[in-house]
Amino acid sequence: MAILLAGLCLSGPAFAKHAKEHQEGPGICPQPRQTVTAPDEFLQLKNPLTATPQNVLAGQTLFQVDAKPSPCRLCHGISGDGLGIMFHQVQPKPRNFTCYQTMGDLPDGQLFWIIKNGSPGTAMPSFNYLEDDQVWQLILYLRSFSKKE
Numbered sequence: 615m616a617i618l619l620a621g622l623c624l625s626g627p628a629f630a631k632h633a634k635e636h637q638e639g640p641g642i643c644p645q646p647r648q649t650v651t652a653p654d655e656f657l658q659l660k661n662p663l664t665a666t667p668q669n670v671l672a673g674q675t676l677f678q679v680d681a682k683p684s685p686c687r688l689c690h691g692i693s694g695d696g697l698g699i700m701f702h703q704v705q706p707k708p709r710n711f712t713c714y715q716t717m718g719d720l721p722d723g724q725l726f727w728i729i730k731n732g733s734p735g736t737a738m739p740s741f742n743y744l745e746d747d748q749v750w751q752l753i754l755y756l757r758s759f760s761k762k763e
């Protein structure tokens with residue numbers, strides 16, 4: 615499956631653009647962040663799912679291919695570094711999920727709320743149509759990009 619996904623994404627002009635962007639650097643880290651803080655009842659939420667291969671793969675499939683209006687990779691990048699093909703067109707910049715300095719302090723419930731609601735005034739869309747479990751699967755995948763240093 616991973617090979618299939620990579621084959622799908624790493625072809626044609628999109629890949630040429632990605633390759634170019636990766637030459638610009640490893641992604642912005644630490645990253646300036648002015649995102650609105652989620653309401654308390656969300657901040658307290660804990661991910662009810664565990665990082666089984668099935669859950670992480672479901673998150674990966676949404677992130678790389680299936681999410682609507684656009685898959686997360688267009689902005690957040692195939693490798694989660696925030697350098698997707700839309701990187702140059704949006705301000706503020708997409709979150710770099712590989713950056714533990716920025717991601718490590720953000721509670722699961724904060725990520726959940728932003729994915730459901732979007733971040734108003736930025737390019738981050740609302741993915742309100744997703745089931746709660748799909749959002750939690752996405753978060754398991756996002757967390758897999760940043761490891762504590």
Ligand code: HEC
Nearest residue numbers: 649681684685686689706707708709725728733736737738
């Ligand atoms: C069209 C571009 C775009 C797409 C598509 C997109 N994002 Fe984002 N995302 C952004 C931008 C820009 C930000 C930064 C928002 C800000 O600074 O408040 C962001 C921020 C985030 C954050 C950080 C929240 C925080 O509190 O710091 C999360 C989590 C996130 N996106 C998840 C996702 C997921 C999951 C998907 C796919 C289901 C997705 N994004 C798709 C542009 C996008």
